[in-house]
Every structure is written in structure tokens, then in C-alpha cells.
Amino acid sequence: GESVGLHLPTLSVxxxxxxxxxxxxxxxxxxxxxxxxxxxxxxxxxxxxxxxNMDKRQGQRxxxxxxxxxxxxxxxxxxxxxxxxxxxxxxxxYMEYGNKLVFGAGTILRVKS
Amino acid sequence: xAVVSQHPSRVICKSGTSVKIECRSLDxxxxxxxxxxxxxxxxxxxMATSNEGSKATYEQGVEKDKFLINHASLTLSTLTVTSAxxxxxxxxICSASEQGDNQPQHFGDGTRLSIL
Numbered sequence: 001g002e003s004v005g006l007h008l009p010t011l012s013v014x015x016x017x018x019x020x021x022x023x024x025x026x027x028x029x030x031x032x033x034x035x036x037x038x039x040x041x042x043x044x045x046x047x048x049x050x051x052x053n054m055d056k057r058q059g060q061r062x063x064x065x066x067x068x069x070x071x072x073x074x075x076x077x078x079x080x081x082x083x084x085x086x087x088x089x090x091x092x093x094y095m096e097y098g099n100k101l102v103f104g105a106g107t108i109l110r111v112k113s
Numbered sequence: 114x115a116v117v118s119q120h121p122s123r124v125i126c127k128s129g130t131s132v133k134i135e136c137r138s139l140d141x142x143x144x145x146x147x148x149x150x151x152x153x154x155x156x157x158x159x160m161a162t163s164n165e166g167s168k169a170t171y172e173q174g175v176e177k178d179k180f181l182i183n184h185a186s187l188t189l190s191t192l193t194v195t196s197a198x199x200x201x202x203x204x205x206i207c208s209a210s211e212q213g214d215n216q217p218q219h220f221g222d223g224t225r226l227s228i229l
Binding site (some may be wrong): 008031032034036041042043044046049051089095098099100101102103104105106 | 145155162206210218220221225
């Protein structure tokens with residue numbers, strides 16, 4: 001389940017299940033979106049990106065969905081593994097913003113074995 | 114490809130010391146690099162944009178005299194925290210992207226700065 005409040009939202013899933021991490025972005029002008037994975041003590045690691053002229057993009061075990069109408073982005077991880085446990089951030093940007101990224105708050109993914 | 118290296122990974126020093134952090138793009142050239150600060154269990158906060166051969170541009174509320182940025186080559190940007198104090202303790206992360214439109218930023222592994 002998810003918990004919100006003073007702490008980062010947490011998603012707990014059983015190993016082997018699919019995970020869906022959601023992100024609401026703020027700027028309707030944003031035209032490029034990226035998902036990052038951050039493990040403890042490390043920098044964010046690129047997972048997948050999507051441009052605003054697409055609504056779905058698939059990678060290896062991951063899928064990103066973009067709904068511009070409601071400014072919503074999601075990351076789906078298939079067959080979640082213990083190594084997927086990390087904090088996941090969505091980020092948005094647009095060209096006129098100099099490609100500066102605006103990060104979402106982050107979601108902790110915990111995979112139970 | 115697109116590897117960003119950051120050094121040092123951890124610094125512990127006394128209050129009043131100035132600390133320099135290096136960010137290198139190892140296998141590509143980066144005219145622009147970015148510096149972020151991250152507090153525990155929080156998201157990344159952009160501090161400044163480092164521009165090769167010109168002055169850095171700082172986000173609102175970030176003291177440019179406290180956080181000096183130099184981007185002297187296409188593969189190296191440095192962040193110097195001047196006269197650091199305990200409140201400057203944080204996780205500092207840099208990023209860079211390959212040239213071209215809609216290129217993702219790739220991040221270094223961060224520097225944990227602890228000021229005693």
C-alpha cells in the first residue's frame with residue numbers, strides 16, 4: 001500500500017508482482033519527462049524517458065505512461081525484483097527552461113521477498 | 114556511455130573550511146552541467162547551472178559567493194563550498210547531459226559533505 005504525509009510515499013510490493021509508481025507533474029509546458037532510480041548513498045540513475053508527443057514508451061521490464069490531459073506520469077515495473085528497491089523520482093523539463101529538471105517528491109519502492 | 118564521475122564521495126571537515134567537489138563527464142562533452150543539493154529523504158533541489166566558459170546561473174535563494182562554480186572545460190565542473198558551516202552539510206550531486214535536444218541528464222554518485 002501507500003502512505004503519505006511527512007515521509008516519502010512508500011509502495012510495498014511482493015517480489016514477482018508488477019509495480020506502478022505515479023507522478024503528477026505541474027507544468028503544462030513540460031515536454032520531456034524522465035524517471036530516475038536512486039539507491040541509498042548514490043546519485044539518481046536514468047531508467048527511461050518520454051517526450052510529450054508520445055503517451056507510452058517501453059524499456060526492459062519498465063513502461064512509462066504519459067497522460068498530458070491530467071498531467072500524470074506513471075512508471076510500471078514488471079516482475080519486480082529485490083534489486084528494484086529504491087527511491088524513484090519523476091522529473092520534467094522543457095526546452096525554454098534550459099533543460100533544467102524539476103523533480104517530483106519521490107516514491108520509496110520496497111520489494112518483499 | 115554517458116558516465117558522470119564525482120569526487121570526492123565523502124568529505125568531513127571543520128567549520129570554516131572551503132571544500133571543492135569535482136564533476137567530470139567521462140565519455141562525452143558537456144557544455145552544461147548542473148549542481149543539486151539533497152537533504153535526507155527529500156528530493157533533489159537544483160542549485161545552479163554550470164556553463165562552460167561562462168558564469169554559472171544560480172537558482173533563487175542560492176548564494177553564489179557561498180557556492181562557487183567553475184566550468185573550465187567541456188568535461189569538468191567544480192563546486193566550491195566556501196567557509197563551510199554545519200548548515201552546509203548535505204548530499205551534493207552533479208549531472209550532465211550529452212549535447213542535443215531532449216538528452217537525459219546523467220548523475221554522479223554524489224558527495225556527502227559533513228561539517229563539524
